Amino acid sequence: MPSLSPATFRPAIRTLLSTCALSLSLGTLAHAELEINQATEAQLDSLLHVGPALSQKILSQRQQSPFADWPDLIRRVPGIGPRRARQLSHQGLTVQGQAYPGTPQPESDKP
Known part of the structure; x- marks a missing residue:
């Protein structure tokens, strides 16, 4: 089995840690409450299945x-x-x- 040199090992660890941090933050964001009547365009755009066109429809109707x-x-x-x-x-x-x-x-929201 080949050994990893420090030059190879550090970027691999950095990538792994970045991936873990991103997964944790996305998991937290995925279940953060977002009220549609106060959400910004950027917040709406950040949701899966919502793009700029749908965000605009929501904001237009909310206005x-x-x-x-x-x-x-609906x-x-x-x-x-x-x-x-x-x-x-x-x-x-x-x-x-x-x-x-x-x-x-x-x-996490259940008693």
Whole structure:
């Protein structure tokens, strides 16, 4: 088995540590609560399954009036249906502080 020289070993360790740190921060961000009625464009864009076009639709509708609940969001924003709502809720998106009905909550949030 070949031995690793310090010159080879250090970059490998650095890459491993960076990957671990990124995984931990993404795991934390994935379940951080984000209220749709206060979220910024950048926060919305950071969610999986939300790109700039969908963020703009959300912000445009929110400017007319805040979202009352998940059915209101689904009705007013083309591109968000029950499946996408569940995906977004699983990432921590809420409407009036509520998760999408039936979305499992992260283990850390359970009593």
